[in-house]
Amino acid sequence: MAPTAIDESFTYTEHTMIHRNTALAMLATPLLLWALPAQAALRVFACEPEWGALAQELGGNLVEVAVATSALQDPHQIQAKPSLIARARNADLVVCTGAELEIGWLPLLLQQSGNAKVQAGQIGNFAAADVVRKLDVPGQLDRSQGDVHAAGNPHIQTDPRNIALVATALGARLAQVDPAHASQYAQRLSDFSQRWQQAIGRWNAQAAPLRGTAVVSQHKAFVYLYDWLGLKEVAVLEPKPGVEPTASHLQGVLASLKSTPARMSLHAAYQDPKPSQWLSQNAGVPTVKIAFTVGGTEGAKDLFGLFDDTITRLLAAGTRP
Amino acid sequence: MHKLPSASLALALLAPLGAWAQAAAEPTSEIQLLRQEISSMRAAYEARLQAMEQRLLLAEKAAAAPTAASAVAAAPTPAQTASPPPAATTTAGGGANAFNPAISLILSGGYIRSSRDPATYAISGFALPTGAEAGPGTRGLSLAESELGLSASIDPWLRGVANIAMHPDNSVSVEEAFVETTALGHGLSLKAGRYLSGVGYLNAQHTHNWDFADSPLAYQAMLGTQYGDDGLQLRWLAPTDQYLELGAELGRGRSFPGSDAARNGAGMRALSAHTGGDLGDSHSWRAGLSLLSAKAAEQELSLPDATGSVSTQRFSGNTRVWLLDGVWKWAPNGNATRTSFKLQGEYLRSTRDGSLGDDSGSAARAYRLAQSGWYLQGVYQFMPQWRLGLRTERLQPGTPDDGLSASDYQPRKHSLMLDFNPSEFSRIRLQWAQDRARPGPADRQLWLQYQMSLGAHGAHSY
Numbered sequence: 001m002a003p004t005a006i007d008e009s010f011t012y013t014e015h016t017m018i019h020r021n022t023a024l025a026m027l028a029t030p031l032l033l034w035a036l037p038a039q040a041a042l043r044v045f046a047c048e049p050e051w052g053a054l055a056q057e058l059g060g061n062l063v064e065v066a067v068a069t070s071a072l073q074d075p076h077q078i079q080a081k082p083s084l085i086a087r088a089r090n091a092d093l094v095v096c097t098g099a100e101l102e103i104g105w106l107p108l109l110l111q112q113s114g115n116a117k118v119q120a121g122q123i124g125n126f127a128a129a130d131v132v133r134k135l136d137v138p139g140q141l142d143r144s145q146g147d148v149h150a151a152g153n154p155h156i157q158t159d160p161r162n163i164a165l166v167a168t169a170l171g172a173r174l175a176q177v178d179p180a181h182a183s184q185y186a187q188r189l190s191d192f193s194q195r196w197q198q199a200i201g202r203w204n205a206q207a208a209p210l211r212g213t214a215v216v217s218q219h220k221a222f223v224y225l226y227d228w229l230g231l232k233e234v235a236v237l238e239p240k241p242g243v244e245p246t247a248s249h250l251q252g253v254l255a256s257l258k259s260t261p262a263r264m265s266l267h268a269a270y271q272d273p274k275p276s277q278w279l280s281q282n283a284g285v286p287t288v289k290i291a292f293t294v295g296g297t298e299g300a301k302d303l304f305g306l307f308d309d310t311i312t313r314l315l316a317a318g319t320r321p
Numbered sequence: 322m323h324k325l326p327s328a329s330l331a332l333a334l335l336a337p338l339g340a341w342a343q344a345a346a347e348p349t350s351e352i353q354l355l356r357q358e359i360s361s362m363r364a365a366y367e368a369r370l371q372a373m374e375q376r377l378l379l380a381e382k383a384a385a386a387p388t389a390a391s392a393v394a395a396a397p398t399p400a401q402t403a404s405p406p407p408a409a410t411t412t413a414g415g416g417a418n419a420f421n422p423a424i425s426l427i428l429s430g431g432y433i434r435s436s437r438d439p440a441t442y443a444i445s446g447f448a449l450p451t452g453a454e455a456g457p458g459t460r461g462l463s464l465a466e467s468e469l470g471l472s473a474s475i476d477p478w479l480r481g482v483a484n485i486a487m488h489p490d491n492s493v494s495v496e497e498a499f500v501e502t503t504a505l506g507h508g509l510s511l512k513a514g515r516y517l518s519g520v521g522y523l524n525a526q527h528t529h530n531w532d533f534a535d536s537p538l539a540y541q542a543m544l545g546t547q548y549g550d551d552g553l554q555l556r557w558l559a560p561t562d563q564y565l566e567l568g569a570e571l572g573r574g575r576s577f578p579g580s581d582a583a584r585n586g587a588g589m590r591a592l593s594a595h596t597g598g599d600l601g602d603s604h605s606w607r608a609g610l611s612l613l614s615a616k617a618a619e620q621e622l623s624l625p626d627a628t629g630s631v632s633t634q635r636f637s638g639n640t641r642v643w644l645l646d647g648v649w650k651w652a653p654n655g656n657a658t659r660t661s662f663k664l665q666g667e668y669l670r671s672t673r674d675g676s677l678g679d680d681s682g683s684a685a686r687a688y689r690l691a692q693s694g695w696y697l698q699g700v701y702q703f704m705p706q707w708r709l710g711l712r713t714e715r716l717q718p719g720t721p722d723d724g725l726s727a728s729d730y731q732p733r734k735h736s737l738m739l740d741f742n743p744s745e746f747s748r749i750r751l752q753w754a755q756d757r758a759r760p761g762p763a764d765r766q767l768w769l770q771y772q773m774s775l776g777a778h779g780a781h782s783y
Contacts, residue, residue: 070602072654077745079657081605081650081783082564082597089508089558100778104745108780111480112566114558116506121477143746243744244705272659 042178045088045118047096047106048075049294050157051128051166053303055095057192058171062181066091071296072270075101076147076242080108088113091124093177095170098127099134101154123176129154131169132162135223146240157293159224160200160307167192199304207311213318216253216265216285218245218276221292225310234260237267237275245275257283264288264317269296286317422473422481423777427529429465430489431750431770433457437762443631444758445730446718447542447692448622450577451633455541457756457766464489465770466528468496470777478504484527496527496549508558518548519556519568520593520611521667522646526782532663532700533738534752534768538714539694542732543642543671545577548613550589564607568593578640578671579615589615593644597783602655607783608647615640617675636688638675644668648783659705666697692719700738710738716758732758746774 041064046052052067059065066087069078075097078084088094088109096102110119117124134152141150156162171189175182211230218237226233235256239249257279265285267276269292276287291300291309299309435457442456449455458465466489472482484497499514517525523540524547536546552572559565574588575581582588591614597607620636645668652661670693678685696714703709716732734757740750749771756764 070655072602073656074658077656077658079650079781079783081599082595082607083562083599083605085558085566086562086564086598090560090562103778104781108782111501111503111510112558114505114508114510114556116504119503143744147744270656270658 042174042181043090043092045091045094047094047102048157050163050303050306051095051097051170053294053306054163054167054170055093055174057303058167058185058188059174060184060188062178062184063174071291071293071300074270076104078102078105080105080112084109085112088118089115091115091118093124093126093173094118095126095128097129097154097156099129099151099154099156100149101129123173126170126173128162128166128170129156132156132165135227136220146238147242153220153223155221155292156224158222158290158310159228160196160203161228162224163303164193164196164200167196195304199307203307203311206315210311210314210318213264214260214262216257216262216276216279218265218267218271221268222266222290225290229314231314234262237265237279250275250278253279254283257285261285264314266290268292288313288317420473422471425470425774425776425779427468427470427527428773428775429467429529429771430463431465431534431768432462433460434767435460435756435764436766437759437764442759442764443623444538444542444716445732445760446728447716447732448624448634448636449542450545450580451621451623453541453577453623454546456758457535457754457764457768459489468527468529470779472777474503475500478502508560510556512554512556513552515549515551516554518550518570518572518589518591518613519554520548520570520591520613520642521644521669522607522609522648522665523667524548524644529772529774530782532665532698532708532710533712533736534750534770535736535754537667537694537696537698537712538716538732538734538758539667539669539696542694542716543578543669543692544613548576550575550579552587552589564595564597566593566595568595568611574615574617577620578613578617578642578673580617580620582616582618584616584618589613603653604649604651605655605783606647606649609645611644611646613642613644615642622677632679634677634679635685636673636675636677637685638673638688640671640673643670650783657702659702661702663700664698665700666695668695669693688721690719690721693717694732698736706742708738708740708742710736710740712736712738730760734758748772 042059042062044052044055044059044063044065046055046065046067048069049067049071052065055063056065068084068087069075091113094110096106107120110125116122119125129151134156136153138145138148138150138152141148156166167189171185171192175185178185207229212232214232214234215226216235216237217233220236220238220241222231223233225231235253237245237250237253239246262285264287265276265279266288267273268290273287273289279285280287289297290313291297291306294300294302294306296306297309297313299312300306439456439458439460443449444455467487469485469487470483471485472480474480479500480503481500482497483495486494486496488494495515497514497516499512499516501512502510505511517527519525523531523536524544528547540546550570550572552570554568554570556566556568559567568591570589570591571587572589572591573579573581579588591611593609593611595607595609597605599605616639618637622634622636623631624634646666648663648665650657650661650663653659670691672689672691674689675687676685677688694714694716696712698710698712700708700710712735714734718728718730718732734754736752736754738750738752740748742748750768752766752768752770754764754766754768756766758764
């Protein structure tokens with residue numbers, strides 16, 4: 001996806017860019033001058049917290065990261081609100097999931113930003129899902145199937161191996177957007193990758209007892225997690241992706257669990273825990289709140305904490321007698 | 322890989338031709354001909370099989386890369402990221418339709434009931450152009466405006482959008498058709514064509530994005546329901562963390578409060594400024610001030626006087642409409658999936674300055690009038706899929722300086738709305754209104770409406 005050659009226009013220094021903006025601001029509204037920040041760092045606009053955290057890992061003090069959403073918000077349902085438009089306007093690099101996760105708001109945000117650098121197809125526009133293998137790619141595209149995504153399930157961040165793939169691509173992209181610091185990005189990437197591989201080894205070992213465990217999901221948000229840890233999804237509380245669980249569907253799930261029992265039911269931090277709790281009360285299946293992204297739970301303070309916390313929570317529920 | 326099957330296909334197609342030529346030269350060797358045909362077919366199939374095997378191998382490799390690690394759970398596997406990521410997804414299928422624009426279709430219709438005849442609908446004290454859309458619309462079951470939207474990138478620098486409105490009376494109109502720059506940078510974007518003006522809050526939104534079935538009285542009375550024009554729009558977003566957008570428009574002035582006339586200059590000018598931001602995680606807001614100035618020449622107006630009788634007059638002159646708009650949204654932690662609240666209000670002030678004449682042949686007289694109006698509405702999503710809304714509005718018709726057609730009646734209206742959204746693509750709405758736009762008993766209106774969206778995923782503007 002990334003263009004092989006860097007466009008001439010992207011090689012101008014930030015210094016001249018700020019000068020041009022200053023000239024514009026002076027022409028239009030002199031009052032704005034005070035607010036114009038004299039920044040040297042590469043400005044990264046991340047759609048979701050996990051990509052914000054990754055950009056921070058790979059960019060360190062070379063980048064200034066703004067995250068559009070929090071772990072308590074549904075990434076499908078965000079509005080192109082003024083604060084986001086303003087931040088997209090000033091971004092040098094937009095890092096999002098892609099695979100249509102942000103289709104309801106990101107295209108509008110980019111249109112309204114008036115920022116040529118971050119439009120789709122430019123090097124300032126990075127879609128993480130482009131570099132990983134997608135699961136749940138629908139064979140048939142029809143909205144009667146609920147909120148399906150043509151490119152496959154977009155919740156790729158629940159598998160650390162995907163994070164590793166995205167890190168490699170994002171590291172390269174940072175170097176492309178900010179070539180003056182390419183060697184530093186490469187250094188940080190190799191450092192992160194090393195630590196990440198060690199962590200994956202640790203998580204693999206810790207999560208080994210979970211292999212084959214039957215689970216229930218509230219939303220089809222964890223397919224990559226299941227693929228990684230070998231968990232078996234036996235039921236989903238949402239009748240169709242993005243459709244609120246109904247009483248009759250929950251009764252159906254309850255009935256099906258009699259023949260195929262599950263050890264736990266998972267919901268993401270941003271989701272309403274009620275359907276999972278209902279199942280917990282009626283079928284005795286413990287509820288597990290998954291951080292889903294950085295900041296979703298107390299323990300998920302950064303990317304490493306995200307998976308430490310996820311595995312701790314799964315083990316706590318899964319190893320119960 | 323791609324060449325292989327096509328080459329073999331060409332071979333397969335050509336082989337019988339060659340054989341046919343040979344057979345024509347030597348009519349005796351039919352068996353030989355068959356043999357040749359079979360062998361060429363075999364070659365073609367073998368080539369295809371080989372190509373397929375190669376593709377399968379590649380696909381397996383790609384699939385094995387991430388799953389290889391999960392096979393050995395306990396041991397750290399250094400190989401899991403060593404393998405190159407699979408090729409980036411290519412969603413384009415190729416073929417003649419690969420570059421088709423995104424198509425969306427809004428289907429809408431419903432049932433309207435009103436206690437007073439919609440044919441006599443008028444907003445007391447406000448002169449509307451003859452044939453203007455005002456009031457609840459036609460009674461009974463009816464299709465509402467259906468809208469076909471097309472949009473796509475034109476090239477790396479431009480994008481194009483068209484919205485075609487299909488009306489229940491079988492007529493079709495171009496609601497929007499514009500091109501917009503995507504690569505100007507510096508926060509600038511330029512739009513050219515027919516578009517909905519960016520003044521105020523509600524004006525730039527499409528009908529199906531409104532929270533009520535109809536537009537506020539102030540919009541109906543001072544902007545002809547919604548102001549759209551043919552022209553240019555330049556927007557600039559300030560390079561600050563505080564959202565600040567300035568817009569300037571130049572247009573033909575083709576609709577009320579302007580009037581379409583063949584003039585070389587611009588018939589409409591508009592300026593707008595909007596700012597907004599967040600207050601913590603749960604609150605966000607936007608506010609703005611806009612000015613729309615439009616020229617009218619010989620604009621036919623239906624002017625109701627104090628006694629209620631309507632006369633047709635012609636207005637020539639300038640109209641300025643000031644709009645003050647504000648919207649505030651709340652959702653717990655910014656997650657509007659379960660509950661949310663939206664408060665929105667706008668104040669419009671219109672001054673018309675020019676001359677008014679009628680068909681009687683008497684000289685046109687100077688006409689100057691300042692009018693205003695506002696609405697305030699709140700929409701509360703009390704549980705997933707369900708929203709309840711309340712809107713209240715009032716107009717000040719003002720006193721024309723000619724002293725004629727004066728009335729101290731203030732049109733007002735209250736509406737209550739309940740909508741159910743089975744998914745983000747469908748909506749069913751029930752709305753009651755007590756409409757006192759004209760003197761006399763209140764017009765009690767009821768809407769039962771559906772709005773459905775097909776095709777390309779629409780973006781939710783703030």
